[in-house]
Amino acid sequence: MSAARQGVVDARRIVVKVGSSSLTTAAGGLDADRVDALVDVLAKARSGGEKEIVLVSSGAIAAGLSPLGLRRRPTDLARQQAAASVGQGLLVARYTASFARYGIRVGQVLLTSDDTSRRAHYRNAYRTLDQLLAMGALPVVNENDTVATDEIRFGDNDRLAALVAHLVRADLLVLLSDVDGLYDGDPSLPGTTRIDEVRGPEDIAHVSIGSAGKAGVGTGGMVTKVEAARIAAAAGIPVVLTSASQAADALAGRLTGTHFHATGRRSADRLLWLQHASTPQGHLVLDEGAVRAVTERGSSLLPAGIAAIEGDFVAGDPVELRGPDGRAVARGLVNFDAKELPQLLGRSTRELAKELGPAYEREVVHRDDLVLLEG
Numbered sequence: 191m192s193a194a195r196q197g198v199v200d201a202r203r204i205v206v207k208v209g210s211s212s213l214t215t216a217a218g219g220l221d222a223d224r225v226d227a228l229v230d231v232l233a234k235a236r237s238g239g240e241k242e243i244v245l246v247s248s249g250a251i252a253a254g255l256s257p258l259g260l261r262r263r264p265t266d267l268a269r270q271q272a273a274a275s276v277g278q279g280l281l282v283a284r285y286t287a288s289f290a291r292y293g294i295r296v297g298q299v300l301l302t303s304d305d306t307s308r309r310a311h312y313r314n315a316y317r318t319l320d321q322l323l324a325m326g327a328l329p330v331v332n333e334n335d336t337v338a339t340d341e342i343r344f345g346d347n348d349r350l351a352a353l354v355a356h357l358v359r360a361d362l363l364v365l366l367s368d369v370d371g372l373y374d375g376d377p378s379l380p381g382t383t384r385i386d387e388v389r390g391p392e393d394i395a396h397v398s399i400g401s402a403g404k405a406g407v408g409t410g411g412m413v414t415k416v417e418a419a420r421i422a423a424a425a426g427i428p429v430v431l432t433s434a435s436q437a438a439d440a441l442a443g444r445l446t447g448t449h450f451h452a453t454g455r456r457s458a459d460r461l462l463w464l465q466h467a468s469t470p471q472g473h474l475v476l477d478e479g480a481v482r483a484v485t486e487r488g489s490s491l492l493p494a495g496i497a498a499i500e501g502d503f504v505a506g507d508p509v510e511l512r513g514p515d516g517r518a519v520a521r522g523l524v525n526f527d528a529k530e531l532p533q534l535l536g537r538s539t540r541e542l543a544k545e546l547g548p549a550y551e552r553e554v555v556h557r558d559d560l561v562l563l564e565g
Contacts, residue, residue, distance in 0.1 A: 195444070197428060198430060198441075198443040199442065199443035201241070201428075202242065203242045203244075203360045203362075204235075204242070204244070204360060204361065204364060205351055205354055205358065205362070206243060206244070206246070206364045207248075207347060207350075207365050207366060207418075208228060208245070208249075208366045208434060209249075209367055209368070209434075212224060212433075213228070213252070213253075214249055214253060219253060219255070219256035220249065220280060220281065220284050222288075226288050228437060229289055229291075231437045232328070232437075233291075233292040233294060234438070244319065244323070244354060244355075245328060245331065247330055247332055248332070248347045249277065249281050250273075250274045250281050251263060251274045252273075253276075253277030253280045254272070254273035254274060254275070255273055258273055258276055260273060278298075278332065282298045282330060289328060294326075297329050298329075298330055299315075299322070300333070301315060301332075301333060301350070312463065316358065319354075319357065319358050320358065323358075332347065346418075348418035349421065351422075352419070352421040352427075352429075353421070353466060355422050355425075356421075356425045356427065356462050360427055361427070362428055362429075363419075363422045363427050363429045363430075364440050364441065365419065365429060366432065366433065367415060367434070369433060370432050370435075370446065370447055371385065371432055371433075371446075372431060372448040374397050375397075384447075384448065385448050387451070388419070388448060388449070389453075390451075390453055391420070399412045399416055415431055419431060419450040422450070423450045423454065424453055424454040425456065426454050427452060428449065428450060430449050430450075431448045431450065432448070464561045465521060469508065470508050470510040470521060471503035472501015472509050473511070473512050474498075474499050474555075475497045476491070476511055478514060480492075480496065484557075484560065485519055485520065489557060490553035490554075490555060491522065491553060493535060493537050496535045496554060497514070498535070499528060501528060503527070504527045504528070505524060505525055506523055507523065507524055508524075509522060509523075511555070520560055520563055521561055521563060522555035522559050522560035523555065524554060524555055525552060525554055526554060534554070539552065
């Protein structure tokens with residue numbers, strides 16, 4: 191066994207993500223045998239008490255299709271939410287019954303991106319998941335599709351899984367798909383080869399990655415899985431991407447699927463969520479001095495450095511920070527409503543405090559609520 195896969199074996203806290211196509215039929219509705227097969231693997235992996243598992247499970251919308259008489263996944267948000275409302279209960283009930291065969295309790299955790307980019311919400315999400323694990327329960331995480339709007343959706347559970355792995359400080363992320371790894375071409379065509387190890391972006395720069403899943407009941411595809419692997423690896427978390435049928439081999443460290451090596455350092459802060467899970471509600475145009483202060487000196491953004499604003503946002507919303515050339519340089523949580531900012535632009539906090547009161551002697555975006563963007 192290679193040293194890299196030995197690291198998989200040694201992982202104590204593991205996030206496992208499974209897609210809709212691995213749990214349901216193409217027509218919608220849960221496949222009890224598939225759910226039970228996955229549960230068998232996960233229960234065995236944690237049976238010695240040395241491993242903790244968080245399951246990020248798609249399937250709520252797909253599970254709700256058949257009971258509602260829908261022949262295919264709807265495209266409009268309202269009917270997706272209706273299907274999720276019916277299907278989420280069915281999904282968790284199925285997991286609860288299946289894990290009960292092993293005496294394992296299940297805890298449901300539903301998240302939106304809004305829950306995890308704001309500081310207090312992020313802390314609460316971590317505490318809940320950590321406490322469930324400490325009490326011996328197995329958290330089943332999904333996006334809260336029944337209430338999430340287009341603006342606060344993760345968009346796919348692959349990205350959610352990568353961010354949950356970061357949130358719970360996991361040692362490993364396992365992405366289960368209907369394909370047994372990343373290939374250098376269409377895996378259905380002869381002559382293509384599975385890529386066993388990815389040590390950095392350059393290893394797959396030549397690969398053309400498709401966007402559609404096989405079964406047609408989910409939102410993900412290989413594109414979202416590779417992006418999720420990149421996010422997790424950059425946060426110091428190794429990833430194994432393989433098929434649901436190979437889950438036992440993946441968790442045992444056997445040479446299956448594609449192994450993405452960690453490329454970055456671990457971080458306990460929530461800024462990864464702000465970067466990858468938030469949708470800016472507007473943007474602030476900075477002058478050159480403010481761009482340098484934010485990007486080079488790690489400073490907070492003050493009113494004096496803002497040249498213009500755009501968007502209708504309120505205090506606490508994510509906004510994009512742009513340079514004079516329009517290039518996005520950072521993202522952060524703003525401390526003022528959009529309607530308050532015009533009177534503050536270009537002015538010092540001392541001047542504003544004197545004229546408007548001490549509440550205005552504060553940053554527009556604090557450096558603790560700000561993340562720099564790549565490129």
